[in-house]
Amino acid sequence: MTLVEAYGTGMPKIMRSYDNFAAKPHIEVTDNAFKITLPNANEIPEKAFLNENESAVLDLFKEKDFIVRKEIESALEISQAMAVRILKGLVDKGKIRIVGAGKNTRYLLNKTYR
Secondary structure, three states, X not given: OOOOOOOOOHHHHHHHHOOOOOOOOEEEEOOXXXXXXXXXXXXXXXXXXXXXXXXXXXXXXXXXXXXXXXXXXXXXXOOHHHHHHHHHHHHHOOOEEEEOOHHHOEEEEOOOOO
């Protein structure tokens, strides 16, 4: 995996590389060896790549067809600036789309994500 540079130094790097995944490496230790099982990153659910706030925003779509920024601020108890950053991240990742502008801005879940 080209992560090990010296004896034992690759383990922390491997563990950190799974920080944003729900599935974590599993380590089995015996008297004379250890075995590490690495989850296949290609098979990890797409939602695992979202941070906690992004996942919480997407969960709001379970109850509504669209959301507005103020609903996110209230639901997550965050500032306007933080809500804007989260929404921008979800738009950039293709999870949601913007409809309207100014006071009429609404966010809709992309059909490809449903």
